[in-house]
Amino acid sequence: MKEKVKVGWVGVGRRAHGMLKNIFSAMEDVEITAICDIDEAGLERGLAIIRENKLPEPILTKNYDDILNNPEIDAIIIMTPWMGRVGLAIRAMRAGKYVGIEVGSAYDLKECFDLVDTYEETGVPVMMLENCCYGRREMMALNIAEQGLFGEIVHCNGAYAHHLEDEELFREMVVEPKGDKVTHYRLHDYMLRNCDQYATHEFGPISKVLKLNRGNKLLTISSMASKSRGIKQYAKDKFGPDSYYAQVDYKQGDIVSSNILCAGGETIHLTLDTTLPRSYYSREFTVRGTKGLCAEERHSVYLDFMENGPQNLENEEEMFKTYDHPLHKEYVELGEKSGHSGIDWLVGRAFIEAVKNGTNTPIDAYDTALWLSIGPLSEASINKGGAPVEVPDFTKGKWINREPIVEGKYCLDKVCEDKNTKIY
């Protein structure tokens, strides 16, 4: 086992900042060996974080090949914008480096196929760093599901319900933009694409619960998008009706609603809900079985041996006491780390532990490809008026025999590296 994982870091934007500062550079068994960014400002941001954390200074480079060709580097973490990100991952795999990539969407299915092909050719793992798979609620649901207490699982629901105008699309933008420069690529994408391009926060955990790629798979997806009005209204109110952003047409529908059918007969419903005003963030995470449910909607868990009634609403905190996932218990014992209530820390550790142990990642190449594919698949269905679109079997049949991940050496931190815990 490696004592220290040497990481090449690629892209130091907004999301990368938090992950580098609070998560990866805070791990005792990780060294940030090199930082790569095409902008000088990105390199400076990265260096500042390392200095702030009083760590050895990394190599700084604008040339990705410097990372790929560095024999010291074990793993590459890619935090660049979505466009071209999969290509960078593929190059890293070909160079024999473990790859962690931020969540997001592919633009075309070809990217997903190429990722899988590269994995099958090289055997090098790639992991989407989907932090919401490590959410306390989602982990508890997985734990309950694995104990069979939901009975047979029949349906899952999830959403990315997050009003993004203030928080993402127009953040760091001047109050009255006069120019035509798009500052954030997601805003630019919203002008031109119409799909569920941000499904993985809810779909990742659902994928785990429904054992996709491991005994189950998606058959078809049907998506419909509402008209697009939210961003324009926001821009009109904030920047004035004559402003560039109030005049632009946005292709992205305000609400995208997708129905998905699984080989096991289960259905999944996903919603993208990011551009209309709302008062609260939600992933609407819901698992429904013949013996019980977990529903974020009312923070409720109900299992059929419990007395049924309104006392099961808002009972989630109580249920954590009994059904917290072992990994989460262990995490809490270690003392909570920063970053989205620990989910950033846990997903980071899952990746680093795989690198240290030379094992596959708990979210693997097939999962990453499938999760990336929801964007282009929903786009295709929307453009066919909601016609169901076939979901490729990225495993080419291997889903039939692949076992759920249940064993493996998994440690939360250096201090507990002798503990045997589950990879999942």
Place this chain on the structure above:
Amino acid sequence: MKEKVKVGWVGVGRRAHGMLKNIFSAMEDVEITAICDIDEAGLERGLAIIRENKLPEPILTKNYDDILNNPEIDAIIIMTPWMGRVGLAIRAMRAGKYVGIEVGSAYDLKECFDLVDTYEETGVPVMMLENCCYGRREMMALNIAEQGLFGEIVHCNGAYAHHLEDEELFREMVVEPKGDKVTHYRLHDYMLRNCDQYATHEFGPISKVLKLNRGNKLLTISSMASKSRGIKQYAKDKFGPDSYYAQVDYKQGDIVSSNILCAGGETIHLTLDTTLPRSYYSREFTVRGTKGLCAEERHSVYLDFMENGPQNLENEEEMFKTYDHPLHKEYVELGEKSGHSGIDWLVGRAFIEAVKNGTNTPIDAYDTALWLSIGPLSEASINKGGAPVEVPDFTKGKWINREPIVEGKYCLDKVCEDKNTKIY
């Protein structure tokens, strides 16, 4: 205006019992002139209610023609099972009687077309007695929508989320049924049909908010159904694995999820969720606009001039004070009547007032046909793997010019018959 509306009552089952006892026979301006039921027991139940309420005894008959041919009778209320109900309504319209019919689903689109044809030939109104259109939350949302405070409405969501096994499907059934007799027609339907057959509780109010048939219409619907496991598991646990009900196959998927596209570019998402265990009833009623939302999920109303934050969760009671629909305010002033927090009373009054005033009903033949059609349309889509199915334009183009109902003489009770209030 009629002083007294004379009603012929058809079908005295479980639902009819409450509506006859607490609603229609409790109205001073209504006389139950005749009761028709094919079963002697139904007639006896009906007579008992009338006697209990100390009212003049009605004609009792098993022959529907006795109701149709009775020149005294102004209106017919049909509370029979779904099968054949539309046919009874059509005969009533041909006999020149106003018709109120209980909520439910058509079995085939032909029923919907026939209902509309009959309305257009006879000019006799027919009204689905959809009580949830008169829910306090739904009425408030309609009021807010009519004031334009949601901005442009973009998406609506709704569900019928109600665990029916105990409450409906197996109610009044012996504990260990040995025979093969199905006691409730909806259970029998669940054995043989797979569709959203009970969409109107959520779709009716959404239809009002989105002005369907009055400036807007549905284009297509795409539905997917999960596997069917809930009823079988319930029967296994309750009646034993060898019982008839645990052995039967049920076609009805546990969860049916439908996406609908409107001519105005709005989307609607509907869920039927009746056979898996759950802890609470919900219609998941949600209206989303460019300026605000109403969401049953968290009992939340948010409008963009309010400060945005968690204080908008569970703020519904507060919002009622400002945005209660005028009709609901009037209703509360009169003193709350029984039956589902007043919704039964209000829908009953809406029907009776139309009869008294000789006006069209606020839920009319086109609405009734459209709402009945969700069952067969979702069935068709499910059977095509979720392919979007065209929704007929039952108005044959009249939706383009039909004005929203905003005026009319509408009274809640005899005591306020001089008030001018809105029909809606």
